[in-house]
Amino acid sequence: GDKIAHHGYVESGEFSVGDIATLSVDSVRRGLICKNHSATHLLQKALKTVLGDHVEQKGSFVSDGRLRFDFSHNQAMTAEEIAKVEKIVNEKITEAIPVETKVMTIDEAKKTGAMALFGEKYGEKVRVVMMGDFSKEFCGGTHVSNTSTIGTFKIVSEAGISSGVRRIEALTGEGALEYYKETEAELAKAAAAAKTEPAKLADKIEALLAEIKSLTAENKKLKDKIAKDAAGDALSGAEKVKDTSILKLSLSGADINSMRNLGDDYKAKLGNSVIIMASDADGKVSLLVMASDDAVAAGIHAGNIIKKIAPIVGGGGGGRPNMAQAGGKDASKIEEALAAGVEEAKNML
Template sequence: NYTELANKNIDTGMGLERLAVVVQDVDSVFDIDTMKAIRDRICELAGVTYQTDEAKDVSIRLITDHIRSSTFLISDGVMPSNEGRGYVLRRLIRRAARHGRLLGIKDLFLANLSQTVIAESKDGYPELEEKKAFILNVLSQEEAKFDKTIDQGLSILNDMKADMQKAGTKVLSGSDVFKLYDTYGFPLDLTEEILAESGMTLDEVGFMEAMQEQKDKARKARKVTNYMGADVTVYESIDPSVTSTFVGYDRLSHTSKITVLTTEDEIVEALSDGQVGTIFVEETPFYATMGGQAADTGMITTAEGTFEVKDTVKLLGGKIGHIGVVTSGMIKSSDMATLTVDEIRRSSTCKNHSATHLLQKALRTVLGTHVEQAGSYVDGERLRFDFSHFSAMTAEELKKVEGIVNEQIARSIPVVTDVMTIEEAKKSGAMALFGEKYAQKVRVVKMGDFSMELCGGTHVANTGTITAFKILSESGVAAGVRRIEALTGNAVFTYYAQMEEKVTEAAKLLKTTPANLLEKVEHLMAEVKALQSENESLKSKLAKDALGDVMDRVVEVKGVKLLAAKVSGVDMNGLRELGDQLKEKLGEGVVVLASDCDGKVNLIAMATDAAMADGAHAGNLIKGIASLVGGGGGGRPNMAQAGGKNPAGIDAAIREAAVVLESQIK
């Protein structure tokens, strides 16, 4: 028996991309603006043209879809692996890489292509731009890793196919499929796809059995069981007693003992040259991504090897992982290591972080105490600060805020950090982030009598170190939430230098000096406006002249005069001006004009007061004829307009105007 739903509805499947297909009037999701940009970039890299070869089109569409999905997955924190969602990501990346080869792309290209994905979607998903370096790094490493084995793997697979043909079978054994997966990194569906191209298939059941057998062996070797049916990740496999202490508030280099080494799949005793992994130590000066502050990067060195730290993560249980790659030699567990933070990146990040504290107080000073932090992100390049406010800031407000921040920087205020209980911090008046959960002991960052906030991040010792502050943009990100993006330090001077270069170049193009540029532009704009007005008048005059004695074309429809005519090359503005002239000449009645301009149709209808009194309605008249030119539109009873994309239907529309008007007249 079926239960009748209280609320009946239909799931149309109209997701964002499918809606865009309709709105943008294209044939498929691969033709909408964001996807087409990726598709075109693939064609450019491969030197091919879309829709000239069906096999190549399949590869182009597949790569378009997979690189977009991969980029978003990585930005959401998914890493390529052999388990769960990480394996889905790995399959997407490797399948895209293989189809790139089928298109003739010889070099690594996925990171390059991902930049197009980010550029197309960063406005709606700002985290893509924030994590850009990390996303590109993950894609580069994964593609490079697959690139090292794919040729050898393809050779082995070709040998297997030859053996199958000799044996008269079309099914590749599960053990062979697993060998390709385990040794050469071939995902199951990739092997299946390659076999299908030769009319062959594989033993998926046998593959799954071989996979499970290896999992069981690995689990026993690690002496780790799974929890509630879910496989334990490599980080969760680490002994709970292993912890890390952050010591980087007052130092950028520190020597400590390596406690654990992992690859993406397992705990290991050593990492060799070129191998990607994670290092855990007892004490570290590396700050992990937390509280909107980007992670430190740098180097870890031991007596036998060097390791480049590309990201630092805070894990459950007080563990801090240093993710990166061995750049030389070998890194061994239990070795003593020297951890050195990238000083330039940390310094720039500190400047940006301290500037957000000054910015928040400046915003509260200018806009009011309703301003609360709604999110932030700081790294070595710029800062982003989200805050509660009900409207866009004016240019004057932005100028005041920027001035206040730079004033506090110029004061060279000492930045003091105290550790106290959360109750003491609140009593002292320190600002806290709404909704944030704090430990019993907290750090309070104080900048003279200007700013005092709870914060666990790293900061400059003196506001003067920030040097300069420049707001780049202010925008809305949600209802009641605004966002400011800004620069500090040397980045400000670089920005000014770039702006100066652009101003100088613009002045050069306009044959003037930077000092006189504004006056020159204003003069040119006035000149352009006058020329545009003159051009419209000339177009209208030409159109009128082309019509000749239009009064010969006037007909009467139930006693109402109708002038319906076709003109060429007149845009909508010109058509309106011409319509006004003809309506005045007509005296009383209805004017309908149609123009073919740049392959598109412009329609306009005008009705005088007397004609409207008899029942004429310009808006309904336009609705009645617009479909004949492949368009739509409407308007008021006295004036209406429409656009279309079928110039061939203009004559029919002009004829139909009389029919529609006749139906309106009382």
């Protein structure tokens, strides 16, 4: 019919059937909602233009603060696609297209090429919102009278929410301008921290990343050298049980990666062997047991050795037959743990 019902609740006072009520609209809030709503229409058409006609609306939300639009698409949008969609919407805003609404029969509406919401049921007459020849949609909501009123449009996120459905969140007008201001402020802070200008920040970051990569490689070399220096001429200390060499190493300042590299070196030199290592670095104990294929075939299980010795240094761990590691916190028990590891290896052979 021609009646409009409003649902609400009484915050204060009381009223009875037959009382006259005066309805007032929050014009500022309504205006912001209109901007976001009209922007969703421009957004949907822009998405179809950039991604293809398979794009269909799967849901939307508009408030005075932002807009959200869900649509069918099977993969994440690229940065280039997002930029193209943004550009199209902002171009249509700048073109200052008059927004018209017309009520017509559903057959007349379809002849105009207006988009209907898939799966939605409509009556004999529908309301069509038209933004020139660019966007025509069935819609009963509030809109701006001209696209220029939207001001500006900014996509702030694009993500998948379910299989084949993507979600865009965006800002318009004052909200978009505030977003630009905040982003510019963060960019200025980052540039200041990097001791450069905002326009040169990307180049500075690339240079810093290259420097970090180089320093990381140099740091790795130094750690490997520290581990080798700490091990010294350890090969002479290897104990042979049957055909398997058992070598224990107590290191200082070596991390687990350096220990692995050192273990690989000693395995290559000793052949059929099991290497039991411990290192105290930054107050933390690292244990590593590595075994050659021949040693594993002879009965060695690195994971079981680690399980036996890790509790001695107040830690725990495990792993595969050929390699296992653990962490601990009691460096004073390192020698005891290594000795126990050697005994456990002997028992396995």
